Amino acid sequence: MAVAAKKTSQVITHMAIAFAIAYALTGSIVLGGLAIIIEPVINVLLLPFHEKAWAAFRLRATAGRSRYLAVVGEKLSQTAMHMVVAFSVMYLATGSLAFGGMAAVLEPVCNVLLLPVHDRFWDRVELRLSGKLGLV
DSSP states (O other), rough: OHHHHHHHHOOOOHHHHHHHHHHHHHHOOOHHHHHHHHHHHHHHHHHHHHHHHHHHHHHOOOSSHHHHHHHHHHHHHHHHHHHHHHHHHHHHHHHOHHHHHHHHHHHHHHHHHHHHHHHHHHHHHHHHHHHHEEEE
């Protein structure tokens, strides 16, 4: 139950970030609403292909350093994919390279800063529910 609530909350947080940035850049509730629908859907559709492509790299990486580099490469690639999607959605919605560029930088940065805070909160909720909070 807590896992489903955490994932739902994570999606809502991600969508809220996308909306806030699109609304802040354009002043349009409509474009903000489109951003929260289109951008996450595209990322969700692309992510399995991205993970499958990187799975081969992870399997071949057996030593400590090469495993670390594979994980770093995957995360950098995932961030770049996310930036391209954010840029594309905002550019196509507004026709502005500046707005697209700002969305491409701001949206992933906000996710990187806010989602770990979100995850720590839910980790504590899960610990509390399991009765293990006093042990940590």
